[in-house]
Amino acid sequence: MDYGTPLLLRCLGRQGHTEALSGNPGGAEWHLDNRVTAEAGSVFPRDVLLTRAFFLRRPVDRGELAQVIGATLVDELLTADALSTESEVSGRTLVRSQVDVRPVAHSAHRADGTEALVVSDPDSSLEARTPRPDHVPGVGHAPLTLLNQVPSTPAGRLLDLGTGSGVLAMIVDADETVATDIHDRALGFARASQRSVVDRTIDWRAGSWFEPVSGEEFDRIVSNPPFVVGPPADGQIYRDSGLELDDATRTVVEGAVKHLSPGGTAHLLGAWATSLSESAADRVAGWVPAEGIRAWIVQRDEVTPSFYVRTWTADGSVDPRTDAGQAHVRRWLDYLGSRDITRIGLGYVHLQRIDGPSEVTFEVVDTPDLGYFGDEVAEYFARAQWLAHQDADGILDNRFQLRPGLARENVEVSRSGLTGDPATEPGFRPEIIRITRTDGPGFSHEIDEALSSVLAGLSPHGLNLRDVAGLYCAVNDLDEDEFTEALVPLIVDLVRHGMVLPTTLLEGA
Template sequence: MVTPPSDEELAGLPALAPRLADALRALGYGVSGLRQLLDDDGLAALDRGEPEAVVRKIDLALDRPGLAAVVSAFIVGDAVDLVPWLGEELVADCVRCGVLRAVGDAAQHPRHAATIDVRPVEVDGVERLVFSDRDASMTDHVPGPDHVLGVGRASRSLLDITPMDPVGSVLDLGAGCGVQALGQHGAGSITATDVHPRACLYAEATLAAAGLADSAEVLVGSWFQPVAGRRFDRIVANPPFVVGVPEVGHVYRDSGLDLDGATELMLREVPDHLEPDGTAHLLGAWAHVDSGDRGGGAGADWASRVASWLPKEGVEAWIIQRDVVDPAAYVGTWLRDESIDPRSAEGRAKTRRWLDHFAANDVVGIGFGYITLQRVDGPSSITCEDMPQPLGGPFRDEAAEWLLRTAWLRDRNADDILGARYRVRPGVAVERVELAGSEADPEQGFSPAALRVTRTDGPRWSHDTDDAVVRILSAITPDAPLATVLDVMAMLGALPEDGLDDVKEALVPVVVDLVRHGLLLPAELLDDADAHDE
């Protein structure tokens, strides 16, 4: 692999990026161009990190030699003659910035190899180019401690969970290559920060190539230090959340804080930097710690641990655990992330030290997930739940609606819940599960085993229920308050008139849970949505 650019060389990249991006786009270098050049099989090989399979697809693209050349250089990492496609002046400027290195005899066979990644991505329906250090997916090398990551799976997850509608001000904390800031292009102002000066140079280049340099500022500094005393309408963060020993091996993933200290720091400090009603959208990881009285195992009370990091006043929080893994699997995953073979002497030594640290701190599992926060008036409300099921679409839509639903619930008492009008969400299904009789009595037939109401859109939340609740849901109409619906059902004999007050009291928490997960929608929210659409 060619030598990566120094920070001094990269200082010229933000000014160069718009010219380079324009030249690449003119050759069709983008998401759609890659799809046409490589087709589905080639893109799959690219995702798997199989360069020769990608090259075979490129070699077949005889009708697009310019696109083939720049894909070979900036994605595969091969040395090619770029002068016919980028021009002598731009190639020379790229060499001065360390973006390209001359390979072989420049006089006889001028070839250049790219030292950085310039990766096409689609963000909020717009094709962009993201600048970062070269990763190890296409070339055999070990990224160094100062490596600036490109668009990885975590970055794509954060893009998926973060709203992209325009707001006044956005903070992208731990901006890295700047890809999250691209999703906020409609904001009045964008502030991107990173502790790593090299990352800030790449973020500036990414924003400049997207034409966002005038509406964005990029600041160097640790955590919230660069924006001390400032507040924002939206905060987006993919912090270095790796749970491990308190040291920095790689700036992009290690915070230097012990265990899950990075996520703790974010949750403690984010609320102070949000405007009223402002929201934060974060990725996080947390330790599952065996308290000694739960029998250990993953599932030790992670929710209480994470909730304790948030203030008692002023926050609506939704913390979703998407996955939890055992310590050994977690360590192996992150060793491979830094291109260390767990079987090597180095890999075994790091594994032993990491697992010893987990054992000394009673860590029995590590959870990962999504965090949605909103600054509110009044006591904090914190919801922690597991969501292992498929998302069923962009999670940002569900998170935005969840905040609306919880805001509606926040100040309502039992009488308010019963006095409100509702509609069952379109597509909600009633699932009746019946199981066949036992082997000892095969003639028994089928017996009821479960009754559930389930969303068929979004995260597909599912709630166990009973026939009485199903009857009530079937009768609910947005034209009448819930209490009135229950009274009419009692008059018609569908509910007992004696004890109807007890039925209403028992139904309130059921309705709250169904509203929280969007199976039951308050008519007021539907009316607001219809008015907004008009």
């Protein structure tokens, strides 16, 4: 059976496919019906039936479905409650899928375009339903977002902690994959999903947090834990950890640190709650040990408790307009208020096991659409490792090049009306010089004329940084020692953000 994205696109078209993923089943089915009429020669009835039955989860004739996937499989799906009998109409029995079967691929992790079919509970995007307490989500925003954070290089041993329906375990490339979950029902879905991936052997293990892998180390750890910030509720297993506040994220960070092999990395989704007396950077940094870890914490968003509670209340299909919904919201906000929580941050925690004192960098990266970011994460760790082995003389004695696509802006403002300038004076005056990466995170730095001139003189085949700076000082009659002392930390920041690249690092890559 070739059920997958190409089949769905043939039947729905890109617009119909988008409507389905956007939660508009009526619009998706409208596109399906219209393509059946307009392109009858290229849209086959078999493909339409599969799309309608398993992607849109609409009622279909049992006999017709049996002709496509076999009567035995239909009977087995009915017995397993994966199909339900909807009604008898004019001697025809209609059945409806009670599971979501979603194809997923990722070009960075599976360059050949191979797809996995992820089996899960249906969400509420295509039909009104309240998730059951043991709901198992499928290919949602969270796992796809995390896939975009994981480097594309294959790992040796991979741990997918809290695997759910198994999305990450089946897509992230590794020689050996261990996937754990506390939820037996989730592991059942994951094992069913694995049958669509012929080239992957996965060791599925049941248990809480890191208990199933006690004493083991991994080259890569990924996790999309139940990180909802709130009271210790045992509600829906996939989102409610039963731990206080942001202890779920803390538990995963502290546990991952203990299970990384030398040089291994972890890539985690998480959330952190802060008060007026504590910054988000201090909060998350407190979860990292003093020795042996390089951490890059990327905050993508920060919201108020009211916004956060409203979002997750809707996710749980609780109507905040009802009396019960209002009481639910008030209890949650009272809990956060009693702990002086004023902001809740959401983002990614990237960890690498190193020798020596830990390094923690916390950054806000709010570029609207990061897209695939995993190779940027890998490059960040490579740049940080290079910097860790350099002193000031090492920086000055290296040659550098500017990152391809780095943009420089000379910003000028109107002289008119400025204090000290005649209102009638025409033209503009220089204000700032800004350099910006035009790729990835879009990091931007404001620099002065002196640094701009030094950067312009960098070449991988030219002078080292010390000599470039020396020439600038000679031309401008500046003290070279004072100039280079101020220059080194500026170059370090630009290397850390990948704006200036050391040639030795490029040659090693």
